[in-house]
Amino acid sequence: MEFFDKIGDFFVNWFSEFKREFILNFVTGEKWRWIIDGLKNTLIITFFALILGVVIGVVVAAVRSTYDKNRESFRRRGGAGAFFMGALNFVCNLYLTVIRGTPVVVQLMIMYFIIMTNTTNGVLVAVIAFGINSGAYVAEIFRSGIMSIDGGQFEAGRSLGFNYFQTMRHIIVPQAFKTVLPTLCNEFIVLLKETSVAGYVGVVELTKAGDQIRGRTFSAFMPLIAVALIYLAMVIVLTALVRRLERRLRRSER
Amino acid sequence: MNADGSLIEVKGLCKYYNGEAIKALDGVDLEIRAGEVVVVIGPSGSGKSTLLRSLNLLELPTRGCILFDGRDISEKHVNINLHRRKMGMVFQHFNLFPHMSVIDNMTLAPEKLLKMPKAQAREYAMGLLERVGLADRAENYPSQLSGGQKQRVAIVRALCMKPQVMLFDEPTSALDPEMVGEVLDVMKSLAAEGMTMVVVTHEMGFAREVASRVIFMDGGRILEQGSPQDIFDKPENPRLREFLSKVL
DSSP: OHHHHHHHHHHHHHHHHHHHHHIIIIIGGGTHHHHHHHHHHHHHHHHHHHHHHHHHHHHHHHHHHHHHHTHHHHHHHOHHHHHHHHHHHHHHHHHHHHHHHSOHHHHHHHIIIIISTTOOOHHHHHHHHHHHHHHHHHHHHHHHHHHHSOHHHHHHHHHHTOOHHHHIIIIIHHHHHHHHHHHHHHHHHHHHHHGGGGGGGTOOOHHHHHHHHHHHHSOOHHHHHHHHHHHHHHHHHHHHHHHHHHHHHHHTTO | OOTTOEEEEEEEEEEEETTTTEEEEEEEEEEEETTOEEEEEOOTTSSHHHHHHHHTTSSOOSEEEEEETTEETTSTTSOHHHHHTTEEEEOTTOOOOTTSOHHHHHHHHHHHHSOOOHHHHHHHHHHHHHHTTOGGGTTSOGGGSOHHHHHHHHHHHHHTTOOSEEEEESTTTTSOHHHHHHHHHHHHHHHHTTOEEEEEOSOHHHHHHHOSEEEEEETTEEEEEEOHHHHHHSOOSHHHHHHHHHHO
């Protein structure tokens, strides 16, 4: 009997401790608002960086795969157009090398402390820095998707009289998109979590908000676990949405 | 069509890879008149597919030129896309678009390129599907079809553009033996209607029965050409005799 009493006491104590901690970290001084505001910033940065990243990624992937697929005909035709494509391809390669070769935190700080020094809008800087960073990965994801489509598809399109871009648009990209969707989803998850370093340039996003609570209450468990759970919940929801989209896209083939 | 009736004319066509290390085509001259069924035979690596793919410039020639309907389409400032519309092509591996239904595969090009109204494109496509016995498959996706059915769809997809010539690149080589017949039947009826056809194939029976002219290639050159009777019954070139003794 005594044993069960002990266990009962343990839970009662644990629960009252939990409640005290919860109130200390979130309720007193309405500190839950910090979390909400941080979450807002995280979502804003992720959303706009994602759009910027996809735009950059599409352009870079288009340049790189166009150059790869038409190299022979560029060489044959020569002239300013071919030179221009060669130059564009070089710029894109340089972009990929630099962005993928340096840590995102460093890029973020360079953007904030060196390039965009005349703005104090940390969220804007973060959107641009994360967007440019994500664009490099998205570009390679899209390119791998385009490359994965059998060359016969391309020839079939061209033999019907479609030009390069029409073939891409009607035949290659719809198939490639389906292939890259899981990888693209992965990149979005990474992006969402990567924004947690925006605190380095003074942006209070979700992680920084949790940390600020910890600094105020000197109690680490509650705010950090809460932050972790919120990230986890967002990723689970995102994954479920993408899985649904995937299933719908695949249905068109059965 | 030209005054002399030739639809496609190939002059001194060469295709080299790695500089001049590999000569896929080494000086091919060929004239194809409207209404002809030209069957190209030869051992693998002889350049017959390269020749066929050069006709609509899927392969860019190293030297030489290709005249289609009297125009040099291998000239580098020609918009090849306009000419490809009039040259249907059928591939060994069908190359149907897997993300589209059969009917959409067929109507995509007429709608987007010829600006044909959707209803008209569908009607024309359905007519063709009926002729090859696949009208009930219009809403299916390519993954639901057998190999023979896929190739028949690929043929009518090309026909939807109302081409002046049809190019066949080993259309039955990827098929199960029992499905070869249904594809060849479609090609035969197409030939009977007077379609100009260039066919690369290993089907000697088809060549003998349908071809108006047979071309034998080896080493990137045309070694002998003539009527099916001449080629199969009185072959002159020793290389051709050796080839026929192996395949017949």
